Amino acid sequence: MTAFLAFLPILVVVVLLVGFRLPASRAMPVSYLVAAGLALFVWQVPGVQVAAASIKGLSLTLRLLFIIFGAILLLNTLKHSGALAVIRNGFTNISADRRVQVIIIAWLFGAFIEGASGFGAPAAVTVPLMVGLGFPAMAGVVAGMIIQSTPVSFGAVGTPILVGVNDGLKDHDNVLAAIDKWGYAPWDSLTFHGFVGVKVALLHAIVGTMIPLLLVVFMTRFFGKNRSAREGLAVWPFALFASFALTVPYVLVAKFFGPEFPSLLGALIGLTIVVPVAKRGWLVPKGEPWDFPPRAEWEADWTGEVEIDLKSGQAGETYKVGVFTAWLPYLLLAGLLVLTRLEALPLKAWLRSAQIKWDVFGTGIFVDETPLYVPGTVFIVVSLIAVVLHRMNGAGVSTAWCESLKTTAKVSVALVFTVPMVQVFLNTGDGLAGFEKMPIALANGVATLTGGAYPMLAPVVGGFGAFVAGSNTISNMMFSLFQFEVGVKIGVDATWMVALQAVGGAAGNVICVHNVVAASAVVGLTGREGDVIRKTLLVFAYYALAAGAIGFVFLKLGLLAPGG
Numbered sequence: 347m348t349a350f351l352a353f354l355p356i357l358v359v360v361v362l363l364v365g366f367r368l369p370a371s372r373a374m375p376v377s378y379l380v381a382a383g384l385a386l387f388v389w390q391v392p393g394v395q396v397a398a399a400s401i402k403g404l405s406l407t408l409r410l411l412f413i414i415f416g417a418i419l420l421l422n423t424l425k426h427s428g429a430l431a432v433i434r435n436g437f438t439n440i441s442a443d444r445r446v447q448v449i450i451i452a453w454l455f456g457a458f459i460e461g462a463s464g465f466g467a468p469a470a471v472t473v474p475l476m477v478g479l480g481f482p483a484m485a486g487v488v489a490g491m492i493i494q495s496t497p498v499s500f501g502a503v504g505t506p507i508l509v510g511v512n513d514g515l516k517d518h519d520n521v522l523a524a525i526d527k528w529g530y531a532p533w534d535s536l537t538f539h540g541f542v543g544v545k546v547a548l549l550h551a552i553v554g555t556m557i558p559l560l561l562v563v564f565m566t567r568f569f570g571k572n573r574s575a576r577e578g579l580a581v582w583p584f585a586l587f588a589s590f591a592l593t594v595p596y597v598l599v600a601k602f603f604g605p606e607f608p609s610l611l612g613a614l615i616g617l618t619i620v621v622p623v624a625k626r627g628w629l630v631p632k633g634e635p636w637d638f639p640p641r642a643e644w645e646a647d648w649t650g651e652v653e654i655d656l657k658s659g660q661a662g663e664t665y666k667v668g669v670f671t672a673w674l675p676y677l678l679l680a681g682l683l684v685l686t687r688l689e690a691l692p693l694k695a696w697l698r699s700a701q702i703k704w705d706v707f708g709t710g711i712f713v714d715e716t717p718l719y720v721p722g723t724v725f726i727v728v729s730l731i732a733v734v735l736h737r738m739n740g741a742g743v744s745t746a747w748c749e750s751l752k753t754t755a756k757v758s759v760a761l762v763f764t765v766p767m768v769q770v771f772l773n774t775g776d777g778l779a780g781f782e783k784m785p786i787a788l789a790n791g792v793a794t795l796t797g798g799a800y801p802m803l804a805p806v807v808g809g810f811g812a813f814v815a816g817s818n819t820i821s822n823m824m825f826s827l828f829q830f831e832v833g834v835k836i837g838v839d840a841t842w843m844v845a846l847q848a849v850g851g852a853a854g855n856v857i858c859v860h861n862v863v864a865a866s867a868v869v870g871l872t873g874r875e876g877d878v879i880r881k882t883l884l885v886f887a888y889y890a891l892a893a894g895a896i897g898f899v900f901l902k903l904g905l906l907a908p909g910g
Contacts (some may be wrong), residue, residue: 349791351388352784355381355771356811356824358682359393361610374763381770381784389784390776394869398706399773403766405512410761410819413502415754416725417463420675421470423729427803429672431529434475436669443635444481445562445581445753449588450624451476452489453558454617457497457592461609462679463725469496469865482638483650483869484877485569490865491882492561496554496593496888497609498818498852499546503683503721504605507539507546508850510822511844515771517677517712518827520786524840538841540604545845547608550852551593553892559585563769568881569648571639581636584629592616592680603684610680647877650870667736667753675732682724694719711773758875764817768824790833799835801901804829808850809890823849838901846897853889856882 355377362373382400385391424430437451444660455475456468476486501508515521525538561586570577596612601612623629640645686693697719704713708797717723739785753848775783782790793800806827813823829847835842855861861876871878 348781348787349384351384352788352791354384355767355784357602357842358496367651371759372904374767378763378767378770381422381767384784385770386479386775388627389774390474390779391774394707395709395711395773396770396804398711399769400766401706402711402773404762404770405715406509406769406823407758407761409509409715409722410505410765411754411758413464413505413725414727415652415723415750416722417467417502418753419746419750420725420732421463421467422749423732423738423743424672424675424736426742426746427732427738428667429675430471430730432672433666434673435572437475439520439625440636441627441630441635442726442836443581443630444565444638445636446584446624447479447564447576448476448489448561449558449585450617450620451479452493452561452586454613454620455492455593457609458613458676459843460494460497460501460618461607461611461613461726462505462676464498468497469861473865473869477650477869480638482569482644482648482649482761482771482815483871485638486869486876487865487871487878488564488568488861488881489561491862491878492564492885493498493557493737494855494858494861495619495853495885496596497613499550499605499848500543500596500600500605500609501818502784503545503607503610505721506818506822506848509604510817510819510851511525511826511848512539514823514826515830515844516837517710518772519775520834521827521830535740540600541571542841542844542848543600543605544597546605546848547597549845549849549893549896551597552896553839553849553889554593555586556888557590557591557885560888561585564881566636569638570636571643573626577636580631584624586850587623587629588616588620591619594660600758604852607684610683614680615782621740621893626741628859647874650866660780671735674735675728679904681729682728686719697723709820724803737767764769764820765823768820772827785825785828786831789828789835792828793835794879798838799898799899800832800836801838801843801846802891804832804846804897805850805853805890805893807884808847808852809854809857810850812851817858818848818851818855821854822848839904842897842901848889849893849897853886853893856886856889 353470358380359373360375362368385396386393421430424433437455440450441447452472456472459468459471469487471771472484472488472493474488477483480855481489559578559582562581563575566578567573567575578701585757592612592615595610599611685691686697698716700716702713702715702717702719705711706713729746732738771784773783777905781787796803807825808821811825824902825847826844829843832838833843857879862878868876
């Protein structure tokens with residue numbers, strides 16, 4: 347019964363979002379009230395503890411909104427400077443084959459945007475880019491959603507790990523005891539995150555190997571003239587090459603640099619390797635380049651209400667931005683993020699020295715923030731540099747800031763209730779009722795039902811969290827402790843369970859309602875989100891189940907055991 351009651355805040359979200367189709371801005375306040383009500387009247391947690399957890403949630407919300415604002419500001423600055431149009435047009439000279447284009451734009455460039463920005467930015471950039479190059483709008487949205495899997499765990503410079511997993515596990519007694527047993531005590535989050543991050547990268551690299559090939563198969567099967575999956579499979583040598591060009595450096599970066607950079611640097615390295623190969627036509631089937639049927643033959647539901655012309659608008663008329671100058675802000679972003687995260691340099695210690703730490707109401711629930719170290723600061727700095735580099739006028743700068751503030755405000759309502767709900771959910775220990783905290787109660791119930799087979803389903807739970815919450819970060823924050831406790835309960839390596847959670851949470855972005863709505867709206871496909879999800883659900887099923895099976899095998903073999 348306690349397991350079922352602990353599941354209620356999540357069940358409420360599912361019923362309201364999926365059943366009644368309410369927006370997250372209306373569903374999440376109800377979920378928060380349910381979680382707080384259960385904490386106060388069933389778990390009998392002191393009101394001051396619920397208030398402290400809520401305040402910590404608001405602090406984390408501000409951190410996430412700052413990151414989101416910075417990422418969107420950089421994107422809008424480049425849009426209004428004309429740089430984004432230059433970047434888009436550069437892709438047209440690489441290859442005329444749509445199968446090659448979708449791999450380079452969606453898989454590689456999309457992964458780079460995910461690593462730099464996250465929070466749905468890959469769809470905002472790549473979907474209109476593909477539509478502007480002649481892709482059907484529906485094809486662009488499907489492609490933009492499929493790639494929001496492998497790079498997502500390390501999106502926005504590692505936010506799902508560094509914020510989601512960290513705040514889901516930090517300061518919980520059972521986790522600290524396990525960390526102490528493995529030789530990481532006192533809590534060394536950087537070591538722990540790096541250790542988990544390598545496992546996450548390894549799982550993604552194995553399962554994600556097939557994503558580029560799935561991309562082209564979906565294009566040829568659902569949007570080709572012959573509706574042939576074979577035409578997509580024909581490009582398998584190039585697809586696998588492009589996959590390994592990203593995933594190999596991705597794993598190495600996770601191992602040697604930590605969870606901030608696998609997607610960012612892996613994709614950047616992949617682009618530098620794959621683009622020259624594509625230009626020379628290597629590994630691509632000879633003959634006529636594959637293309638979509640003529641526009642007159644497109645089905646009605648393939649097209650959106652928004653026409654995208656890459657040659658028009660202020661980008662082409664007001665500003666003159668060269669190719670190198672257009673790319674320079676992204677290169678600066680990657681460089682600054684690396685420089686501010688390296689232990690050998692003093693920048694990291696200096697930025698982290700500006701710290702706000704507060705034991706909220708003396709409850710032992712801490713607000714612990716380092717505002718200068720948050721990636722949002724780097725995004726804003728690079729955005730200001732881009733204004734100078736691209737010689738933007740005041741009107742363009744003002745428009746970019748206004749649009750970014752409006753977009754951030756739209757997502758803030760849901761986050762203001764989502765993150766506090768998660769924190770109340772996590773901080774329900776020591777209640778007068780004597781129950782285990784909600785994640786542990788839920789873990790006990792699930793472990794009883796599934797036993798040793800649970801690791802195979804762990805990514806599905808993570809994906810479910812992302813589908814509900816609209817974020818891999820929030821899914822990790824909500825379920826990392828749950829997954830850890832299940833691992834302890836069934837006697838397996840709990841760090842693998844956290845890794846499976848992170849991978850599943852990333853895969854959940856493929857079917858995340860919020861992301862699908864945002865991507866569809868960009869190209870005028872509003873109202874057809876169900877068509878997109880029905881297709882991408884196949885990719886999610888593959889990703890979550892394959893990751894679960896691989897993780898189960900790794901657990902049985904005892905690979906990368908704690909302290910190893």
